[in-house]
Amino acid sequence: ASTLAAAAQQSGRYFGTAIAAGKLGDQTYTTIANREFDMITAENEMKIDATEPNRGQFNFSAGDRIYNWAVQNGKRVRGHTLAWHSQQPDWMRSLSGSSLRQAMINHINGVMGHYKGKIYAWDVVNEAFADGNSGARRDSNLQQTGNDWIEVAFRTARAADPAAKLCYNDYNIDNWNWAKTQAVYNMVRDFKQRGVPIDCVGLQSHFNSNSPYNSNYRTTIQSFAALGVDVQITELDIQGGSATTYANVVNDCLAVPRCTGITVWGVRDTDSWLGANASALLFDGNGNKKAAYTSVLNALNSA
Ligand code: G3I
Helix, strand or coil: CCCHHHHHHCCCCEEEEEECHHHCCCHHHHHHHHHHCCEEEECCCCCHHHHCCECCECCCHHHHHHHHHHHHCCCEEEEEEEECCCCCCHHHHCCCHHHHHHHHHHHHHHHHHHCCCCCCEEEEEECCECCCCCCCECCCCCHHHCCCHHHHHHHHHHHHCCCCEEEEEECCCCCCCCHHHHHHHHHHHHHHHHCCCCCEEEECCEECCCCCCCCCHHHHHHHHHHCCCEEEEEEEEECCCCHHHHHHHHHHHHCCCCEEEEEECCCEHHHCCCCHHHCCCCECCCCCECHHHHHHHHHHHCC
16 A cells, blocks of 8 residues: 555554644645545644633634544544643633532533544543653642542543543553553553443653653553553654654554554654654655655555
8 A cells, every 4th residue: 555544454553643723724734644644633622722711611613623624534533632731721720629620521521522423532531640650640630639530531531422432641651661651551450440431542652762662662552452452552753753663663553453553743844743853753844755654654564
């Protein structure tokens, strides 16, 4: 196959990208995105600050622009993200305790209700664990509402849209030896044992010199999958853009049947949150395919 999406489809997987609504008028951007990818994540437009700028007043204009572009072009959509310590609107950041807990529940219901039946998978909870070696939860306003906030979010989400897969999504849970990975693994195992609804784990997979790709990545994917959840690589970028590392990531996903798809976090290097100099994506600033692109395509084709 000659595109990333078509190559991934050969093994029943998808290949996605993050899209910014403000770039949908850029024809180079949309041409590449439409040709190469079959799963779309809104880079910012379905986050809490975008969708509920005022308490109880939802705004889906930018999110819908991305959703409609995706569906009109035959693509599926990942929802990102419902409960997160970051990109909270001011009104939410000022809440605590039971009113914050209720606001989180209302937010999940409002956003998932709007997109009910339309989303492949939602990142229900994003980045809830601390960095470093503690294996603890991140100390956030949501965490301070009580340790059960994550399972409440997942139970709320299941009821709001039973058709969507429900994912826990995080960064630096790629290396199997890291405490943060083990902490998330233990939470997912506990959720499965107790019947808390969870369907997938999103490995963001932002690789850089501080959190480099490690060959135990395949063990991480296999281990989560063995708990009975899908694994999705949700925000892949590799600082420096190593073609070899990109191929390793793809091959590790392909080695695990429950690794159902890969999303890169942007189209061209100039679209990356890391800046163009990071050279972290598959297309250069002019929209040309990089060596990393060819290496990903070849890996997908040899599955
Ligand atoms: O749109 C405004 C613009 O009007 C304003 O002039 C400008 C001034 O700063 O800001 C613009 O908003 C920025 C927005 O991106 C759109 O470009 C925000 O400041 C900026 O904070 C925001 O960054 C996003 C970041 O999440 C925020 O947390 C990145 O685009 C986005 O790629 C990044 O994505 C996250 C995932 O959601 C979660 N995992 C990590 C990943 C990378 O940080």
